[in-house]
Amino acid sequence: MLFNSIDFAIFLPLVFGIYWFICNRNLKAQNLFIVFASYLFYGWWDWRFLGLILFSTLLDFTIGNFLRNEERVARRKVLLWISIVVNLGFLGFFKYYNFFVDSFVDAFTFFGHTIDVGSLDIILPVGISFYTFQTLSYTIDVYKKELEPTKDLIAFSAFVCFFPQLVAGPIERAINLLPQISTKRTFNQTQVTDGLKLMLWGFFKKLVIADSLSPIVNDIFNNSASHSSTTLAIGAVFFAFQIYGDFSGYSDIAIGTSKLFGIELMSNFKFPYFSRNIGEFWRKWHISLSTWFRDYLYIPLGGSKGSQLISIRNIFIIFIVSGFWHGANWTFVIWGLFHALLFLPSFITSTNRKFTGTINLLHSPKGFIINLLRFLQTFILVTIGWVFFRSESITQAFSYIKKMLFDFSSEVYVHPSGYRMIDYFIILICFVVFEYVIRNNERNPFYFKNKIVRFCLYVLMLFAIILFYDDGVDRSFIYFQF
DSSP states (O other): OOTTSHHHHHHHHHHHHHHHHTSTTOHHHHHHHHHHHHHHHHHHHHGGGHHHHHHHHHHHHHHHHHHHTOOOHHHHHHHHHHHHHHHHHHHHHHHHHHHHHHHHHHHHHHTTOOOOOOOOOOOOOTTHHHHHHHHHHHHHHHHTTSSOOOSOHHHHHHHHHOGGGTTTOOOOOHHHHHHHHTSOOOOOHHHHHHHHHHHHHHHIIIIIIIHHHHHHHHHHHHTGGGSOHHHHHHHHHHHHHHHHHHHHHHHHHHHHHHHHTTOOOOOOOSOGGGOSSHHHHHHHSSHHHHHHHIIIIITTTTTTSSOHHHHHHHHHHHHHHHHHHHOSSHHHHHHHHHHHHHHHHHHHTTOTTSOOSOOOTTSOHHHHHHHHHHHHHHHHHHHHHHHHHHOSSHHHHHHHHHHHHHOOOOOOOOOTTOOOHHHHHHHHHHHHHHHHHTTTOTTOTTOOSOHHHHHHHHHHHHHHHHHHOOTTSOOSOGGGGO
16 A cells, blocks of 8 residues: 555554544553554555564564573574574575576576576565564564563564654664554653654655656666757756655655654655765665664674774675665665765775764855865765666666766757646755754744745645646556566
8 A cells, every 4th residue: 555545544543533532541452453453554555465464573583582581592592593584584585596607607608508497576575674674683682681571562563663664764673663562552642743744755755756856767777778868968967866755755654643642653765865975875864774783793893893804805895785775786785886986985984974963064164165065076976876776787777877968969858748848847956955953953843933825835735736646657666676
């Protein structure tokens, strides 16, 4: 079920009403209803894969309770590895089986041998990468004795399948979400109001920014060989805003929807395109995933505590694995490798954490120019990386980048549906300016004290959503495929 669908527009008020007005007196009833609503939400797409969520839930719940009473180190490790192997085994099969088979065949073909290995017509379960990492974090934290395992199967099930963030995050930690689910929630009008505001902002980013740019991006990338370098640059920049509007919009809707049910999720984006280097970008982009890899992969590998050579190895591992997490295509691996190479200079010079405060372009004329150049440089490098992310193959990606950077040709690009392109540039400029104004308030974009200003923003965004809503555009979220 998509957030931006009529089905969800009917589903959400019904679930909200039953949750607060029928199940509000009993915590177990609330949690049981969350599980029911979440399974309905997920099963709306394909009910057959509900068994995977149920299996992962029962597996890690059981292992967590075995770990509760097991003090022998060897057996604790066996239990942990059962969880890791089984969970990643399912993820690997559904997401990467055909990728490895095709790569295996290609490798033999490269050396002059031809083999016939059949691939399977495997449907990728929506959100499997997200809920797999979520349940794994629970088992790992219990193993490290940083979290007390729960005895409440219903509460644990609600933690695993909580519908707002089930299919595209944020990837929550049990240490944050499980205590909220295990504690009685009471209706809070302010929290609900804040949630609705954040949802409005998320829908604006998805429907007005991401979905309106989608036809242009698809047209340019699908016909990149016939377009000029200026048009390819437009396509790359538009995709940068499309994927940001799409994914951060989903996160805002998910966080806002969770607020309606008295649950606070972690922030997933903090205006990443105002970053002054790649290190700052990765502290602001897909925060739940980057911190997951930091805590459960980078630090266990040794982090930056060993020699510099080991630390550099760990950096390459975490970025390449992060790229591979996004999809079964070598383009994602190259995308991760590209970001590792971008991150490396700041790590070696110990400047990766140089910028931790909020950017202020208006601090001084000199500061304006320096900071503007810094975040423009970061945005350009990130945008080049997005070409690998969006391309169907490595060959297409390199051809796209080569032509975009070195062809020096230009043309007047025409929108596939004939709309004025200038309107899209104006919208993006206004969007960037508004994001700069609210850069300290990612959870409350309508923080302005003046009621008239807030009212005008509400009306403007609602009007824009209605105006830009196009039933002919693919409304699915990009990160559903991961």
